[in-house]
Amino acid sequence: MADSHADISKHVKLYIGVFAALAGLTIVTVLASQVDFSGPGHVVVALLIAGIKATLVAAVFMHLKWERSGWIWWPLVLCAFFFVVLMTLPTLVATESRDRAPAGTWDTIPVREAPAHSGGNAESGH
Amino acid sequence: MSASVLPYTVKPHPVTGVYSGKLGTWLFLASEVMLFGAFFSTYVLLRVGAPTEGAAVWPTHEQTHLSWKIGGFNTLVLIISSVTMVLAWAQLKMNNFSKARLYLIVTFVLAGLFLVVKLTMEYYPKFEAGIRPSTNIFFAAYFVLTGLHALHIVGGMVVIGYFIGPGASLWKKDPEYFTNRIECTGLYWHFVDLVWIFLFPVLYLL
């Protein structure tokens, strides 16, 4: 990345601009949370805005935009991949936990309507 | 052997294109991403899997007593502190030590402000109202996630404080080295900001 004074002062302008964007987006995200989206709309909008903000911070403040070194990028790519793996954990656990017992009891739920496995005690819940 | 004798502490490596400190900081941040990733993933799991009845149901917005106003204010505080941090580095690049130091002080103060708001306007009233991490699964996640984030803020303040105070003498000896260190501190600081950018909507708004 270039080091001359002129370049740096150009950067400074950019930093201020990004700051304005971040502040604006914060307000947008708060406003958006007041709007009534249907279903998972809230989550999508909020995470989208957070994602944009994070990208701005990483690209500009953390200079990734100007970063050329593969030794920084590759570990980050790796990290991003494993981060995605981590974020699939909830789904993995959820697929195993579909037989969760309801609150306060350890075992009064009816047997789930499993494919080929029902009846017998299916009606036992009540 | 003192650190400065090692090659590439100051100048970027001709092949890899970075100086050691920067590479180290990025690697450290990668591990931090995995740390917070695990926390976020836990949060999502607990929330999505929360039971629909009984003591462990997920609390509604009203029950969480979290004010988006305070959260939003703190978000702004952190964002501003990020800007001042990067400006401090820019000033050093332009050989403007006294201005840089001023920006560092502002950053430090803003970080302190964040913590003060967090403690006095969020944690304290909750404890007053008898709310503990053990109150329910939401507060468990809330206190652990924000507590850990606050610890990161404290850590950042220690480092920034060091460069305002005793660490500043490095500027006279080796200004480029000093600038690099501020850049690395900045990387860390922006990361802490970045985590909050996600924490805020996740905890306060959703």
Add this chain to the structure above:
Amino acid sequence: MNSRRYTAIASVLVAVLWLGFATPLLAQDTAAAPSFDVELTGDYGYHLPPNIAPEGTYPHTVDSLIDILHYFMVVLFVGWGIFFVYCLWKFRQREGHKADAKPIKAKASKYAEIVVAIFEAFLLIGLSIPAWASVRNEFPTEEENPLHLRVVAEQFQWNFHYPGPDGVFGKTSPAFLDLATNILGIDPADPNGKDDITATELHIPVNRKVIADISSKDVIHSFAIGVLRVKQDAIPGMRIPVWFEANRTGNYEISCAQLCGNNHYSMRALMIVEDQGVFDAWYAKAAEGPEEFDEDELDD
């Protein structure tokens, strides 16, 4: 040179002495052999335990998978070992022998690796996945008239809950729990629960499929019936069904395979596989309830 040979001879001697003599001697010493309340059926030793599931069901796939894999492993290891020992001998450092640095073309190794990969794929797709699908998904249908029961683990005991003659389980909740009289917390007000059977031994009829729902009151346990190749963690907050079938009567052991506290090692239960008639008699008698249960109802 000589001392080297001595070391070699001495080590072989020690190996022969140790593995050849000491261990058989130790193996004969069964002084600590336990005495048990019941005799187990079948022959147990240094091999797979007896398998009492009907031919063609998943426990037999498990066994054949283990068998095939071990033949495969032995073949690989021996083949590989021969090459290894050959190299050690042929290329040992000695007068007049020099290393040859030119890299050799090892086509054979590439083929071996490909064969290994294909074989693994076969084991995975051909045997393991169907067996697992059978464990997980191919539950007996109601037409097959399976026996339903619940298994509730707790430190350090297995509880078996049968629905009784009416075929319906009573509602259970920790609120009704009483360690002495109502260990499953069956709701005394629930008519379905009146004839429910609580047992600490697992009785099952021979040649009839069983569906068991595994759950736990406290920590993670693991419900393991060695002779049926059943193993399923009992996880609090979850309820996980397993199915199995036995085709040989007798007494067998159920164990807890997951560390669950200080008495984990002795968290065993007896599984009694009996003829349908004997089972029915036991079932009817048990449904009348043991004395404690009557007392409990008197208290109410």
Add this chain to the structure above:
Amino acid sequence: MSHDEHHELSFIRKYVFSIDHKVIGIQYGITALCFLFFGFCLMMLMRWQLAYPGQELPVLGKLLGEEFFPGGVMTPDFYNSLGVMHGTIMIFLGVVPLLVGAFGNYVMPLQIGAPDMSFPKLNMASYWIYLCGGCVMLASFFVPGGAANSGWTAYPPLSVTATTGQTWWIIGMVFLITSSLLGSVNFIVTIVQLRAKGLTMFRLPFFVWSQLVTAFLLLLAFPPLEAAGVLQLADRVLGTSFFLPEGLVISGQQLVQGAVPSGGGNPILWQHLFWFLAHPEVYVLILPAMGIVGEIIANNTRKPLWGYRPIVYSSIFLGFMSFIVWAHHMFITGMGTSLSMFFATTTMIISIPSVVILTALVISLYKGSIRFNVPMLFALSFLPMFAIGGLTGLPLGLPASDIHLHDTYYVIGHFHYVVAPGTIFAIFAGVYYWFPKVTGRRMSEGLGKIHFWLSLIGMNGAFMPMFFVGIAGMLRRGYDPAAYAANENLLGMVKMSSWSVWMLGVAQLPFILNFFMSIVAGKKVSANPWEATTLEWSAPSPPPHGNFEAVPVVYRGPYEYSTDDRKDDFFPQHLQAEA
């Protein structure tokens, strides 16, 4: 490198709070060897209970006190504590600090021609944090209820409801994780930035590559466990219930966390986070070991390692894949068909690069000129031992056969073959191999051979029976194998295993003797006693502050043995070819 900085350091700065990678490496080495030995002693105690259940432990039983040995017989709780501490100490305080902290720290900078690690102070911090973690772990034996006793896997809810020792265990782990994280950042940066001129990535010795991949595993896999540790700590001390579902009833009492029975957590979550680390962790245990073995084999066959590039690519692939196989430890938790198929497939895939590496190492012997010195003996026996351990991983990786084998001694046998006669042998090989570099003296070959043969027999006598009793169904973590009638015929084999373990213990005496004697009285040797090619041997033994007399420049690959018609059969990396 500045020469004006050679002012005298005080004793403390030089040997205690040193920032020289070599001193830190030695500190790591000695500390970790002591821990390793301690972890082994715990196991020798446990093997008594397994061989002679319920019988009084001779002599020691009385000494160890009434709390844990009433009447001289070990309690089940104490047995479980020993198991946890054995596993934890061996892995986190013994083997990893040896492979990474000691060998990595000492040898890696030398092999890349660097004057030190990139961040010397961080390096020092890593060591001291590691030591703190170790002390916390050891101290936990003395808290009420004894050390942690919920398995090294610390599955909740058992671990959350366990005695205080578990809290100490978590705190200790947080220290160890932090130490590893700092270390791994340092390793990667050093390898990337401080390579000598001419030392391209594909001229790195395989050991350095293995350290690089290992560092990445530590860097990215450990944080989730740290997070999980924090959550479990919160469950234990703050009364939260991240890992506790609602409605737990412990000994007839409803469990109340904190003020109310909150619940809402999930015990399986812990297992995912734990194994997300712990599977990559096992490759942390094996990769540097393979690195050591590779170095020694190349050196003692006097020919280049066969298939250097495939080996390197395989280790990278191995490292990558190790992040997506973790749930093969969890088949029995009730996993569905598609998930288990995914993890079984990745597990089968990950075994292929291991096969490639091992095959390459064996083919390296072909047409060599093999010297059977002590390091080479250990390195050679690593190969079949790892093969046994690795092959027995396959039945565990297939969900169907894992039903029967899960949590039996078969698993114990599997992983001990990879970590004990595998990794530990590689460690021994490394100690014998680099001892002359560290001390300028050589360890005795005679004592070394006794150590080798007895250890080889002891290891196999100890672990081979485990496959048989495991297939027969004997469960691990069983305080008393005689509690099951089905085990009756196995007790003899269990006894054999125990006696082999004690024999193995005796077999370590020549090593300990050899080790300490050779430091003062070993035969003095030149800087390059094995006639090796890599850079560490171009430095004096022991290397001075700053490592090299002249800044090294590298002209060729790492294993140029017998490659051309030079007088010597080796061509060190730093020598310029005579025109």
